[in-house]
Amino acid sequence: xxxxxxxxxxxxxxxxxxxTTREYYLRTLTRFARYCRRPPDQLTPHHIRAYxxxxxxxxxxxxxxxxxEVAALRFFYVKTLRRRYLVxxxxxxxxxxxxxxxxxxxxxxxxxxxxxxxTERAMLMVLYSTGMRNAELRHLQVRDIDSRxxxxxxxxxxxxxxxxxxxSPTLLATLRAHWRxxxxxxxxxxxxxHNWRADRPVTPKVVWDACRAAAARAGLTKRVSxxxxxxxxxxxxxxxxADIRTIQLLLGHAQVRHTVIYLHLSPRHxxxxxxxxxxxIIPGLETVRRSRRLHKR
Numbered sequence: 001x002x003x004x005x006x007x008x009x010x011x012x013x014x015x016x017x018x019x020t021t022r023e024y025y026l027r028t029l030t031r032f033a034r035y036c037r038r039p040p041d042q043l044t045p046h047h048i049r050a051y052x053x054x055x056x057x058x059x060x061x062x063x064x065x066x067x068x069e070v071a072a073l074r075f076f077y078v079k080t081l082r083r084r085y086l087v088x089x090x091x092x093x094x095x096x097x098x099x100x101x102x103x104x105x106x107x108x109x110x111x112x113x114x115x116x117x118x119t120e121r122a123m124l125m126v127l128y129s130t131g132m133r134n135a136e137l138r139h140l141q142v143r144d145i146d147s148r149x150x151x152x153x154x155x156x157x158x159x160x161x162x163x164x165x166x167x168s169p170t171l172l173a174t175l176r177a178h179w180r181x182x183x184x185x186x187x188x189x190x191x192x193x194h195n196w197r198a199d200r201p202v203t204p205k206v207v208w209d210a211c212r213a214a215a216a217r218a219g220l221t222k223r224v225s226x227x228x229x230x231x232x233x234x235x236x237x238x239x240x241x242a243d244i245r246t247i248q249l250l251l252g253h254a255q256v257r258h259t260v261i262y263l264h265l266s267p268r269h270x271x272x273x274x275x276x277x278x279x280x281i282i283p284g285l286e287t288v289r290r291s292r293r294l295h296k297r
Contacts, residue, residue, distance in 0.1 A: 004040055004080075005029060011080045018160060020135050028072035041081060045089035048073060056093060063093040100231045101222050102265050108232055111224065114217035120210040122178040123189060127211075127226050130165045131233040131251050133158065134208070134226040138201040140188045142179070147172055157252045165250055235265045 001009070005026055012022045033040045035054065036047045055061045055069060070090050077086040103111070108128055115121035126137055130152055139156035146153065150167045157163055175188075184190050191202040207226050215224035222228070234247050248259040263269055 002039075004076075008076050008080045012075070015079075016160060018135075018156070018158070024068065025072040025075055028069050029076055032069075032073060040076065045086060048086070048090055052090075052093070063095040067092050067095060099261070099264055101224070101228050102235045103220070103222065103224070103228060103232045105236060107218070107220055107222075108229070110218040111211075111214045111220060114214045115210065116213055116217070118174075118178055118181055119189065120214065122174050123207060123210050124214060124229065125168075125171050125174055127207075127229040128233055129168045129171045130154075131230045132165075132226075133230065134204055136252075137207060137226065138187075138189065138204065141186055142184055142188050145172075145175060145188070154252065159254060161252055161254070163249065163252045231262075231265065234259070234262045238262050238266045239268045 008029060009022060009026060012025060017025075029040055032043075032051055035051055036043055038047075051073075052066060052070065055066045056063070061069075070092055074087065074090050077083045077090070112121060112124050112128070115124055123137060126132060126140070132140070132154060135158075136154050136156055140152075141155070144153040144155060145167065147167065150169075150172075151164045152167050154163050154165060178188075182190070186199050187201045189202045189206075190197055191200045191206065192198055193200065211224050211226055211229070215222070230251070234251055237247050237250070238244075244256060244259050244263070247262065248256050251259060253259050
């Protein structure tokens with residue numbers, strides 16, 4: 001590890017950033033230096049602007065992905081090197097606000113049934129029944145499953161926030177079958193090293209592949225990821241009568257404004273609102289002209 005990356009790592013650790021964030025920020029710094037072919041501390045705002053343009057227009061990354069790259073570079077220059085003037089030279093790209101994809105309960109059922117293996121079915125069921133993020137699922141340990149209290153301890157939440165989520169009896173039965181088959185020791189879903197079982201979490205790609213393959217086998221045309229199941233979980237909770245505050249706690253959102261979006265995803269809640277047009281007294285259609293053509297004078 002280079003001196004600059006070591007400095008950045010120490011600053012990330014000092015501020016108690018999550019391990020996944022530390023890894024991503026360090027990889028971003030490496031990619032940036034490789035693109036510019038110079039040590040990062042010798043680069044100028046001109047190089048940063050050129051790199052952002054390269055990511056958006058040549059690599060065609062989604063603006064949300066570019067925002068993560070910019071966040072890493074901002075941390076390096078502003079927090080590690082103390083070059084605070086570079087904040088104005090590293091703007092975040094504007095991200096279109098689109099509503100996330102949500103599956104219907106029937107689509108979720110088809111997707112889980114289409115899982116290729118018992119382990120992949122267990123992963124999908126954990127994602128849907130708890131609303132966990134990809135990283136939270138991967139870092140789930142055997143000891144986090146409390147079958148007596150029927151709770152799951154999420155100990156690697158975003159922002160370092162722990163939380164508990166209910167353990168579904170249906171999920172527990174599947175997890176027990178998975179445990180009897182895999183015999184995991186530390187990580188509930190252990191990964192591999194050189195195609196051999198290892199005492200390490202699975203990679204993000206393993207979870208992504210499990211979602212993608214199950215969706216394809218189920219005949220779903222929607223783009224499905226772990227976060228799609230998280231969005232579906234929250235939306236279905238809302239439609240079942242759960243309040244926004246409870247859903248916020250279950251999802252581990254720091255602010256309730258991040259949870260309110262699910263009101264826009266629930267057809268039941270949208271249709272339950274009275275439309276003000278229906279309260280108006282409007283003359284019958286028989287009084288309306290059928291043509292927009294102008295009469296000749």
